[in-house]
Amino acid sequence: MAVDRTRLPGVGPDPPFRFPSVVRHRLANGLDLRTVEHHSVPVITFVLQVHDGSGADPANRHGLAAFTADMLDEGTGALSAIDVSEALARIGAEFDTDVGPDATVFTLTALMRFADRGAALLADMLVRPSLRGADFARLQQLRLDRLRQLRDLPSAVAERSFLRLLYGAHPYGHLPIGSDAALRAMTLDDIGRFHRAAYRPSRATLVVTGDATHEALRSIAERAFESWVEPGGDGMPTPAPADIEAPRVPPARLAVVPREGAPQSELRIGHLTTGRNTPDYPALLVLNAVLGGQFVSRVNLKLREEKGYTYGARTGFDWRRGTSPFALQASVHTAATADAIAESLRELQEVRGSRPPSAAELSLARATLTRGYPRNFETAQQVARSVAQLVLYGLPDTYFEEFVPKVTAVEADDVTRVAQRHLDPSRLVTLVVGDYRAIADSLAPLGLGEPVILPVDE
């Protein structure tokens, strides 16, 4: 039978989706444990989330949370850093550390048959790190050097300068790696203090997902983590970064980090907006999908497919528990810099009312966010990290079940309403990392005022 090529085939109803059931346990030491059965492949993933990240760095110790996390696989008990790495390799485990503004997340994935050894290693590293002076000195130098290397990377320079512009001195205003001065000032005592304050059963969540029953997963976790005792002394000082007010008005509308001879300009255009817990979250996701959250979105179609200015442009929220940045980002051909900025500003303005999402755009955005939703939960690691997110943002256990209906209920009016409430063109900050001499004249007509010139570091 010949294919009917006069029209696209229809798509059937969405397959039913159920998030696997999550069972909560509380270990005797107070550790919040959640288990999920996952039977596709015989692997097990442990996600241990500590409820403090770079936002908990003291003001003169930017980089402390990340440095502390980095020290944990540098040795435990009789094992040196090399021994730890070897022990992980011997069970073929993948180990990963992710330091974000609100949390530090450790992920260990191993073959099911090595579940106990993996859990024991994870517990030894996180609970009983050696924190030796020689390792500290070596890592301190490595982190300083890495920071220096980041100066070469336009996207990293933009990331760093943009956070600083938006947040100023707020605890969310720096990258996890911190600053040169703070890294130099750091001591091993700082690490020990941070570890004692942040790494305690009462401030952590362990998610275990694997090819075993809830009871078996619980036993594996319990054997490894039951000896973790709540340390004495103070926990993290309050308030949490999410509770500290962020600046409302940016210091400048246009800023440039000069990079002489750069063939492209790295752009960031955005401002601070609401936090992850906002009830407007589903509508903001739809707004972002329309604007620049996917390939077929206004910003990418305009800057890449229509104008050919860039390999890709996108928008997004960099979610935190508190005030979060919203930004458009793109790396554009130097000669197209001013035009790309003007087009971007226009898109950010128009979505607030003069060009609300069309029925087609709305339908596309909702479909993208909902119809393929089950693929986000294919691997044990994806499932475990998703559960950890619920804890991080204080979301209900029913969150994943409710996501699709909530997004599906978003209407065009909701998108306009949240765009007006949370996007404010008068507060947009435009940052360019690029060849200032080549673009300076073209920036003036944008009407963003005289640019603030920033150094590549700080």
Next chain:
Amino acid sequence: MTRMDLPFTKHTLANGLDVLVHEDHHVPIVAVNVWYHVGSKNERPGRTGFAHLFEHLMFEGSEHHNSGYFPPLQQAGAVLNGSTNADRTNYWEVVPTSAVDLALWMESDRMGYLLPAVTRERFETQRDVVLNERRQNYENRPYGLAVMAVVSALYPPEHPYHWLTIGGADDIRAMQLDDVHDFFRTYYHPANASLAIAGDIETSAALRQAEEYFGEIPAGPRPAPVVASAGLDREVRLILDDRVELPRLYMGWHSPAMFADGDAEMDLLSDLLANGKASRLYRTLVYERRIALDVSAYQNSRELGSFFLLVATAAPGQSLATIAAEIDAALIELAERGPTDSEMERAEAQAESHFLFRLQTVGGFGGKSDQLNAYNVFRRDPGFFARDLARYRSATAESVRHAAARHLSVDRRVTLSVVPRGQSALALPGSAPVSVS
């Protein structure tokens, strides 16, 4: 040992298209994955970058859906992408089970009916997009041109691995719309392609749908294989200056072709030398002597012959010559004495989990559908998974030592020093300036 398997059903359509189906009903999604056996090695000097530019055009519409490839699929909840390397071009969608027909319709339409949709305007826009991709990922990225310099010295100018897949900027600018037609007719047809469908679908249904959508596409002639060889009989030392803070050393060697004897050993050698803190070079260069910030190694397995690359960045104030001397000592030691038993045990555990981790996803780059196509296109055997794993399990300390001795010779390689602008004295002695852009 954990039992591992990647079961499949294979059926070849009358027009030559191989169809591979793998069932996995764990999540209600289906992966559709198409490989074309064409890459930048099918290009010729002066026309480099074409295979990749062509990949971009595959997303701009086809005769019966003459607008962007993304919208209908995104509307159905799909994620999709494509990529080009020296040897192959792949395209994939991961769709909800309910949208398999749509994905197959779209893939088959661009396989059978692309050209009427390729207009001059679309062609020129994508040429600009690719030039921007090149700026973003190569020209404006620290050390971004280094690998380009290494391969252009490893392979002579007429060898198709002499250039990287992104191609030369001047070549990209010079491309013509007419070239698209020839390229499509030569390489984009069923007999030069392989289709894998993996996920929440019944095999019989998948085979029926594959026949329905792809069966009507006319067969084309199988392209002649590309033949080329290359070798080095000395060490070539080069220097490249770049906008970087710290000097970096690249060493490149010719190594056994993908799946040839010794290829798995080279892969194991890359782990043994530079993967993780317990690896030999990390331990010496970064951990003990602290003369390097990082070190990495990989076996870039390719059809006509592979290359092995080793990279180390100097710590501030440290010289590339000191680093090179340590690397050479480690290579000579390895070639003479081979890995320890403990290193081999580690390698075996890592191979086991690496292969098992690969079975966790049905779609996307490296997922099960992509693996089936890789084995089918490069080995004519989609069932090669088990034998692939066996290559690693059967490697011995002696076979690894032999591979190091034979292929990682200190006097037959390309050694490139990338140094901060104006600081050519930081390069290894005797390095000749290289110009890439």
